Each structure stands twice: as C-alpha cells, then as structure tokens.
Amino acid sequence: MDPRPDIAANRLSPHCLAINFADAHPPLTGGQASIEADRCYFCYDAPCVEACPTGIDIPGFIRGIATGNLAGAAHTILESNILGGSCARVCPTEILCEGACVRTAQEEKPVVIGALQRHATDWQMDSGTQPFSRAAETGRHIAIVGAGPAGLACAHRLAMHGHAVTILDARPRAGGLNEYGIAAYKLPDDFAQHEIDFIAAIGGITIQTDRILGRDVTLADLEAAYDAVFLAIGQAGVRMLGIEGENLDGVMNAVDFIAGLRASATGADVPIGRRVVVIGGGNTAIDAAVQARRLGAEEVTLVYRRGAETMSATGVEKAWAQTNGVTIRTWAAPLRLDGVDGTLRSVTFTRGRLHDGRPVHDQGNFTLEADMVLKAVGQLFLADPLDRGTIAIENGRIAVDDQGRTTRSLVYAGGDCTPGADLTVVAVRDGRNAAEAIHADLTAATGA
Structure with missing residues (x-):
C-alpha cells in the first residue's frame, strides 16, 4: 500500500470553489x-x-x-x-x-x-443605520468574556441601557461560532463581521481580541476592574475518540477543519483528502462532510454509532448532506484508525444494532479506506480558566439561574458554557436576558 498521504489543496478550480461556497440559500426578492x-x-x-x-x-x-x-x-x-x-x-x-x-x-x-x-x-x-440608541451613560462598565452570539447580544443590550462594555475574546477575530464554526456557505461574504459592525454601531462597545481568560487576565482581575462580568466562553474542549491511531497524520477535529476553511479567502488553500470519513451525528459533522465534498473530496462518508433517528443533526441537514453526495452510514462505531508510517490509511468500525432498547455492537467489523478523518463527536466546556471552587459547575457546565446569574455575585454566564441547547438563537437569548439581569442588579445596588 502506498504510504504517501493523498491530501491536497486546489482540488477544484477557483470558479468551482466560488460556486460551491457561495450563499447556499439566496435571499428572497x-x-x-x-x-x-x-x-x-x-x-x-x-x-x-x-x-x-x-x-x-x-x-x-x-x-x-x-x-x-x-x-x-x-x-x-x-x-x-x-x-x-x-x-x-x-x-x-x-x-x-x-x-x-x-x-x-x-x-x-x-x-x-x-x-x-x-x-x-x-x-x-x-x-447603514442603527435602529436603536443608547440611554444616557450610567458610568458603569461591564466586562464580557467571549465575542460570540451570547457575548454580542449581551453587549448590545447593555449598551442600550447606557453602560460601557468591553468584550475580550481569545481568537484573532470576534464572532465566536458564527465566525469560526458555521459552514462557509451558510454565512458567506464575511457576514459575521458585518453583523458585528452593525451591533457595535450603537456605541459604548469595545472589543479586544487575542485576550485569553486564564492567560492574559483572571476572573478576579475582571471583578476588580469592572462592575460586573458576563462569561460567554463557549466550549473550548473537543471530545476524543479514545481509540488506537487517533494521532495519525490525516486525523483532525472537525471544528478545526471548519475554522480553517472559514479563515480561508477562497478555500483553495485548504487541503482535503480524496476519501474522507466524518465521525459524528450532529450539525457540525454535517457541515464538515458537506464542505469536504465541496472542496473536491471524491468520497465522503459520515459514520454514526447509532440509528439515524437519534442523530442530533436535523432532518433538513441530513437531507442536505445526501443532496451534496455524502454517504451516511449508521450503527457503526469506530474501533481503530489504521495507518502506514504514521499516516492514516483506513478506519475500522464495529457494526451495531438496537437490542432491548440499548445499542449493542456485536455484528462484526468493517473497514473504510480513508485519507482523512474528521472527528465531530462533541465539544466540552473547560472550567480551567475559572477560579475553581468559586463558581458552581453542574453536569459539566456553569450553573446559572434563568437570568444567567452564577453562584458568584455580579458574575453571569450564558451560551454554550451553560446548560441548554447549543444553538445560536439560544445563546442570543441567554446574552440578552443576562444583560437585563445585570442592568437590574446594578441599578438596585446603587438605587439609580
């Protein structure tokens, strides 16, 4: 077997890439x-x-x-x-x-x-106009950690109330999931940045990028310098498969693949294999699989460990994948990743079935040849940047009340780092509601 990797950029012409990554759903007239x-x-x-x-x-x-x-x-x-x-x-x-x-x-x-x-x-x-205006400046200043949907929504609502806001984000560009985690054909033409400009146009919002909680600033630092803190730090960790061969060349996290493609101006410089296997059943897996096909992969197979009915990807997303030439195989769990001279060549799966209401993988094995594997088996909230023991963590996320208050006074949280569905619209709701709670709590504390 040829040990050389079959992963390359520029599989398609610039014209084809432009078509493939244009707006997938053009606007209504x-x-x-x-x-x-x-x-x-x-x-x-x-x-x-x-x-x-x-x-x-x-x-x-x-x-x-x-x-x-x-x-x-x-x-x-x-x-x-x-x-x-x-x-x-x-x-x-x-x-x-x-x-x-x-x-x-x-x-x-x-x-x-x-x-x-x-x-x-x-x-x-x-x-080119901002439909909302700021209230009179209150003199209060709130720190927001994370410039994704939750942080941006919180910032805008706080600015409307007249507060000053500083957003700190770990990435080079603001936007969070919208900038780094959404398929390029869903938010093309730098839409995420245009939306940020629109939000910031209300005034009173400062965004600092490349600022990492736990490295450049601590939660205690923020509490000392600001009147309140809102944590919108998402889920920075990625689940591992925990199987043999996970460190082979050609194996990568789907979120990193998507972020790399989002950072590319044309997609031409993004390497892709001929035979790509995506492991997972959520919308991130679908986004990775479809974009692999649109970059020029000849075969893309999305493999999920249980039945199609339990996939978290919506029916529309699954149909979209199949429309784009992605093969979906269910009841298959990865057993090992095989390679030659450190380079991925195939993936072996166990076949499963439903038995007495539980998944059982006892139907033998099968192997898919692959040049590239994209892992999309879930992300994890990392509590490391927080001062441990001072904020309650429940079921792997920051515990909050229905208005985003944490167990630490004047520290709030929302979005994917808190319990609830990992959806952009839910993060926006969390940020908006937390802003109202912050405003109410600060006003009550000072009587004005």
Whole structure:
C-alpha cells in the first residue's frame, strides 16, 4: 500500500470553489417576500412565537413585510434578537418557528419565517443605520468574556441601557461560532463581521481580541476592574475518540477543519483528502462532510454509532448532506484508525444494532479506506480558566439561574458554557436576558 498521504489543496478550480461556497440559500426578492408574507395567518398567541427561543413577534414582523414596512419589521425582530440576521441563516427553523407554523397542521408548507426574517434584517443592515440608541451613560462598565452570539447580544443590550462594555475574546477575530464554526456557505461574504459592525454601531462597545481568560487576565482581575462580568466562553474542549491511531497524520477535529476553511479567502488553500470519513451525528459533522465534498473530496462518508433517528443533526441537514453526495452510514462505531508510517490509511468500525432498547455492537467489523478523518463527536466546556471552587459547575457546565446569574455575585454566564441547547438563537437569548439581569442588579445596588 502506498504510504504517501493523498491530501491536497486546489482540488477544484477557483470558479468551482466560488460556486460551491457561495450563499447556499439566496435571499428572497421583494416580490417573493410579499407573496410569502401574505401566506401568514397572523395567529393570535402564535405557536411560532412560543417556539422561538428569543420570542420574536413573528406575526408582527411578517405583517410589517406584508404592508411594506420593512423598518418596522426589522425593529420588531432585532429588539428581541439583535443577531436576527445570522439566526435567519443558521437557525434550525424546521424544528423551531417553522416547525410550529399552523400551516403544517393542514399538511401544507410552513411560512418560510427564516427567509422573511433575513429579508427584513438584511434591509436594515444594508440601510447603514442603527435602529436603536443608547440611554444616557450610567458610568458603569461591564466586562464580557467571549465575542460570540451570547457575548454580542449581551453587549448590545447593555449598551442600550447606557453602560460601557468591553468584550475580550481569545481568537484573532470576534464572532465566536458564527465566525469560526458555521459552514462557509451558510454565512458567506464575511457576514459575521458585518453583523458585528452593525451591533457595535450603537456605541459604548469595545472589543479586544487575542485576550485569553486564564492567560492574559483572571476572573478576579475582571471583578476588580469592572462592575460586573458576563462569561460567554463557549466550549473550548473537543471530545476524543479514545481509540488506537487517533494521532495519525490525516486525523483532525472537525471544528478545526471548519475554522480553517472559514479563515480561508477562497478555500483553495485548504487541503482535503480524496476519501474522507466524518465521525459524528450532529450539525457540525454535517457541515464538515458537506464542505469536504465541496472542496473536491471524491468520497465522503459520515459514520454514526447509532440509528439515524437519534442523530442530533436535523432532518433538513441530513437531507442536505445526501443532496451534496455524502454517504451516511449508521450503527457503526469506530474501533481503530489504521495507518502506514504514521499516516492514516483506513478506519475500522464495529457494526451495531438496537437490542432491548440499548445499542449493542456485536455484528462484526468493517473497514473504510480513508485519507482523512474528521472527528465531530462533541465539544466540552473547560472550567480551567475559572477560579475553581468559586463558581458552581453542574453536569459539566456553569450553573446559572434563568437570568444567567452564577453562584458568584455580579458574575453571569450564558451560551454554550451553560446548560441548554447549543444553538445560536439560544445563546442570543441567554446574552440578552443576562444583560437585563445585570442592568437590574446594578441599578438596585446603587438605587439609580
């Protein structure tokens, strides 16, 4: 067997790459948006609102579109979800607002709420104006650790209340998951940075990058220098497979692969194998697999240890993968990674089945040849940067109340580092709610 790795960049022409990583779902035209808005029943106590983690008044903003009031529609969205533009692009609307649309009960296609939300928020961002203004400056200064969706949402709401905000982020660019963890074709054209510029335009927000909690500053330092602290530090750890061969050349974490592609201007310089195996069953696994195909991999196989019905990836995402030529194999758990001279050549899996309600892998083994393996088996919250023993950690995440208060006074947390679904829209809700709690607590403490 040839021991040389078969991983290379520039598998496709620049023209093909440009097409493959262009906006996967182009925006609605004005006419299309008007027609779709007219399909809304404008329900009282609308179930779509209940299904939205940020509680956007969906019938209200769609009525704005239907009547030609895009400014009003955008304001309605953004007052609940300041990252409404990115959420319109990346939210699993099929299991949230659109999944709850009453038209589905009539076996009809739901109103395309996500596309309508994008139509309104894009109009607002393209207008170059900030629809919100700051209250009078309070003289209070809050530190936010993490410039992802939770941190940005918290910062904007605090700035609206007149507080000064400094965001510290470990990465070279702000944006968190939206900048580094989302498939390039979902947020193309540097959208994450444009949205950050839009959010920061309210004023009072300073962003410092390459600032790492635990290395450059401690939580105690922040508490001494600021009136309150909001932790939006996400999940920096990655789960290991814990099997033989995990350190072979050609094996990497899917999140690193996606981040590397997001950092590339064209994708041409991102190496990809001919035969790629992705291990995992979530949306990160889907994003990695589809992007591998779109970079020019000849065979991409996504392998999941249990049945398709237990995959955390949504049905739409699984269908998207198959549409893009990804093969999905279920009931297969990785047993070992085999290589020659330190370089990956194949992956051996055990076959499984459901027995008495439990997964049992006793159906023998099979092997897939592979030049590259992308591991997408989950991320972990790392508590190391925190002052241990001073903030409660429960089930591997920071314990908070329903407003984001931790067990440490005037320290709050939200997003993926706290319990709950790991969704952008949930992180935005956490950041927004924590900002309101911070404002209330600081106001109560000073009586003003």
